[in-house]
Amino acid sequence: MSYHHHDRNPGGRHRRRHDRSPFRQSGNGDSYSESDSESYSGSGSDSGSRSPSPHSKRSHQKGAGSDLLKIGSKIKFGKKLKALGSELEDKLNLNKLVPPELENKVRKQLNKHKLKREDSDEEEAKREQHRQRGERRRDRGHRRQFEQEQWRDRNSARRLTGPEHHIYDPDFLQNPEEELENTWVQNNMVFGPTIKYYKGQNYSDLKKECEEKGQLFTDPEFPAAEESLWFNQAIPARIEWKRPRELCDNPRLFVEGVSSNDLNQGQLGNCWFVAAVASLTLEKDLWKEVIPDYKEQEWDTEHPENYQGIFRFRFWRFGTWTEVVVDDLLPTINGQLVYNRSKDQNELWSSLLEKAYAKLAGCYEALQGGNTLDALVDFTGGVAEPIALDKGGYREDEEKKEKLFKVMHKAAERGSLLTCSIRVTSRDEMEASTESGLVKGHAYSVTAVKKVKVGESGMLSGILGNQEKIYMIRMRNPWGQKEWRGPWSDDSPEWQQVSSSEKEKLGLVKEDDGEFWMCFDDWITHFTDAGICRLINTSLLSIHKTWVESRVFSRWRSAPGDPTHNRAGGCMNNRDTYLQNPQFTFDVVPKKSTQKTKKVLFDVDKDEDTVLISLSQPDTRQTRKETGGKQGNLTMGFAVYRVELNRKYRLHTMKEKVADSIYINTRSNFVRTELRRGRYVVIPTTFDKNEEGDMMLRIFTDTDNNCKELHKDQPTASCFSGILGYPQAVTSVHLHSATGLSKKQGTFSLKKTDTYAVIKSGSKSAKTRVIEDSSSPEYDEEAIFYRKDPRNPIKIQIWKKDLIRDDLLGEATMMCEVNNSTKQHVVQLQDKDGGGDVHGSISVSVTSHDDLTAI
Known part of the structure; x- marks a missing residue:
């Protein structure tokens, strides 16, 4: 003071x-x-x-x-x-x-x-420690140079990527000596997400340089040459690169805004990309981030001297927004654009966007074939959720079908982007048309999911309930033609059942423009795959459910024969090395729910909550030039295990598996699951062992999940261990249940018997979740302790949760000898400090080992 x-x-x-x-x-x-x-x-x-x-x-x-x-x-x-x-x-x-x-x-x-x-001083110390670690990383060169720009629409940026933003650097993950510091870099940016400049090209600097020289921008990193077009198969025609003024009289970035009707695929098999762009056009807040400062990039007819022929676009690549700069030279044949183009020859935004994406991929041909969900994630920073329509039982089970429609309808209403396709089994089926007009192996963008009223129209019909609602879905073919010819197609008689006002609400247009409607039953029958790019809501100011995201970067690193450093153990088929893979722990702590009883509101702990988990690997499209067109995605998947409430070190024995993904060689893998309150370990793996590569793990939960990578196998010995002591044994306590608990009532206690347990070893403890209204609760919880003196007992206390003060119902004291085995006990509860028996007993299993890496 x-x-x-x-x-x-x-x-x-x-x-x-x-x-x-x-x-x-x-x-x-x-x-x-x-x-x-x-x-x-x-x-x-x-x-x-x-x-x-x-x-x-x-x-x-x-x-x-x-x-x-x-x-x-x-x-x-x-x-x-x-x-x-x-x-x-x-x-x-x-x-x-x-x-x-x-x-x-x-x-x-x-x-x-x-x-x-x-508390405030402790938080400040943690922030200062985090800041110093960040400075040390930058000083040692583990992170690339980056610049921070403030986005004009901060709320939209937060919706795209959440409040936590992280920097990814492959070099930062490859030094095993820095294993303790290479997990993740969390940075709560005030001014929006961090921007990485592709090839180090800064739009503002380049534009200013061109303005000073009085010349149009020519991109040396993506030249107007064959190397930017293909790596394997050339188009059998003479390509000329032309600027917009050579193609039209009044070039514009946009003509009357953006629309999915602006898109025509061109001579490149990238319908997956065009379908993603079509979905992007539905959400202005999204395409404004992909095309930043679009008004400033537009042609200025009054001041043509301000035009320097340079444009910029942003894509979300492996956790970081990447800005790509391109010039306005576009490939043409006989004066016509070769690739993606708009119906209006003056409108060029889709052609320039495709060029920026091709530059990021290495060349135009690298965009041949792909996954629409990957492009949607690149446009939004969202999470890709694939859905197998032919394998999920949606065609046979009406309840599943109803649930799927509700999921898609809700996703579309909240701005998520959707896509669908028909899977092919051979090359001959690729882009073959079916009798109903659909194209196999072709990506369609889903532009609407609606409940359409059919039947008699008018106010009286609505009141009497004479109008039926049919589940409908609208799609668009990126080719701009070839539509569905079955029920509810443009000219089908089914539309006569729909009133003019309802048609107007749906925006129904009878044109051969590639956009069409289908009823949901037909859609599930004819299409085999669908995808949802979820825009996870992390905004604090929202009426809808919000999520907390943790984003962690790591690497599968091979070191055969060295269990301590090997982090490429492969899938579960490789049982001897499976647990050598990277391991990440996270907590599930559901928010309290409010319940009303006799006009009184109570906050009640929820036992389960939804968890979203996404595993991603870097895009390998850029390597297709070097590999002759081969795209080397690793086949990867992950599993989730429920572990001890207080686990801080790596798993060495298998635990209960509560969720897992399939193994697939795509850029990302996704699982949505319901998990109960507790701590979990997720183990991402490649299918084969000894495969190396970088990974990004994203976990979305209701509240902070404290996700982090587990690096250590056991507590670290220090120079003070000889004085302060070092653990001599590791003990796992599995509390199964309690029976016959007392229902004693305090002065202000609840009538229900809501109980929880506290497991103690010395000064360490772990608290279980609350089991509601049961005198014989099934806890099924574990705790793990690294014990310096195994002769000291372990205590298990059973508490009754009350409004004002929790009551101790009884405790059990156990001497846990180190016998390298598991023993089950039934122990009578006693008063505190062994004052006599009380009502109830507990069932518990105890495992103790002198090898600290045995559990």
Whole structure:
């Protein structure tokens, strides 16, 4: 605490600030401020402060005491007492400052504030430690140079990527000596996501350079040459690269906004990309992020000198928004654009977007064949969820079909992007048309999912319920033609059942434009695969469900024969090396739900919650040039295991598997599952062992999940272990259940018997979830302890949860000998400290090993 002297500026800003303090005094100018530092200010005229004399300190105590009495008599305690600070009780004698009847109240408030202050100091220390680690990483060169730009629409940026943003650097993950620091970099950006400039090209700098030289931009990183077009098979025609002014009289980025009808695929087998772009056009907030500052990039007809022939686009690649710069030179044959183009020859946004994506892939031919969901993730930073329509039982099970429609309808309403296709089994089927007009092996964008009213129209019909609702879905073929010819196609008689007003709501247009409607039953029957790119809502200000995202980067690293450093153990088929894969722990802590009982609202702990898990690997499309067209995605998957409530070290034995994914050689893998409250370990693996590659794991939960990679196999010995001791045994306690618990009622207790258990070993403990209204609860929870003295007992306490104070129903004390085996016990509960038996017993299994890596 410091006492400042402000004689140099008696009427200035600092004096006015201190005058608002309830502990001001007018004597010698010494005053206490909440913002003062916790040390005596040194002398010196520059600071305007001096060390107080004993006399001035006593004067301060007197003034503070008189004002404290005023506070006690006029206001509620706790509002202005915070200004005292955490050390006031040490500096001042409360017995001399306040009357006895106020002393206890003041002391309680001081203790309360002191605890808050200590928590705040601890959080500040953690932030400072995190900042210093980040600086060390940058100084050692583990992270690439990056620049931070503020996005104009901050809310939209947060919706795209969430409040947590991370930097990925492949070099940062390849040094095994830095294993403890290479998990993830979390940075709560204030100004939006971090932007990485592809090939180091900064749009603003390049545009300014062209403006100064008075010339149009020509991109040296993606030249107007054959190397930018293909790597394997050339188009049998002469390609000419032309600028927009050579193609049309009035070039524009957009003509009357963006629409899926702006797209025509061209001479490239990238319908997957065009379908993704068509979906992107449905959400303005999304394409504004892919095409940033689109108004500034538009042609200025009044000031043509401002045009430098340079454009920029942004794509979300492996956890980072990447900005790609391109020039306006486009490949043509006989004056016509070769690849993606708009119906309006003056509109060029889709052609330039495709060129930027081709540059990111290495060349145009690298876009031949792909996954629509991958492109949607690149446009949004969302999470890809594939759906196998022919394998999920949706065609046979009406309940599953109904649930799927609700999922898709809800996703579409909340801005998620959807796609579908018909799987092919041979090359001959590729892009072959069916009798109904659909194209196999072709990506369609889903542009609407609706419930359509059919039957008699009018207000009376609506009131009487004469109108039936049919589940409908609208799609678009990227070719701009070849539509569905079955029921509910453009000219089908089924549309006569729909009123004109309902058709207007649906935006029904009878044109051969590639867009068409199907009923949901037909859609499930004819299509085999669908996909949802979920835009996970992480905004704090939302009426819809929000998620908390953890994003972790790591690497499968092979070190055969070295279990400590090998992190490429392969799938479960390789049982001897499976647990050598990277392991990540996370917690599921569902939010409280509110229940109403007899007009009283209670917050009730939920036992389960939904968890979204996505595993991704870097895009390998850029390597197709070097590999002759082969795309080397690893076949990968993951499994989730429920582990001990307090596990901090790697798994060495198998635990209960609660969820898993399929193994697939795509860029990402996804699982949605329901998990109960507790701690879990997820193990991502490649299918074959000794395969190396980078990975990104994203976990979305209701609340903070504390996801992190487990690097250590056991507690680390230090130079103080000889003095403080080091664990001699590891013990796992599995509490199965309790029976016959007491239903004793306290003064303010609930009638229900809601119980939980606390498992203790020395100063360490683990608390189970609450089991509601049961005198024989099934806990099925585990805790693990690394014990320095195995002779000390382990205690298990059973508590009854109540409104005001929880009641101890009983405890069991167990001596757990180290016998390298598992034993099951049934133990009678006793009063605290062994005061006698009480109602109830517990069933528990205990495993103890002298090998700390045995569990």
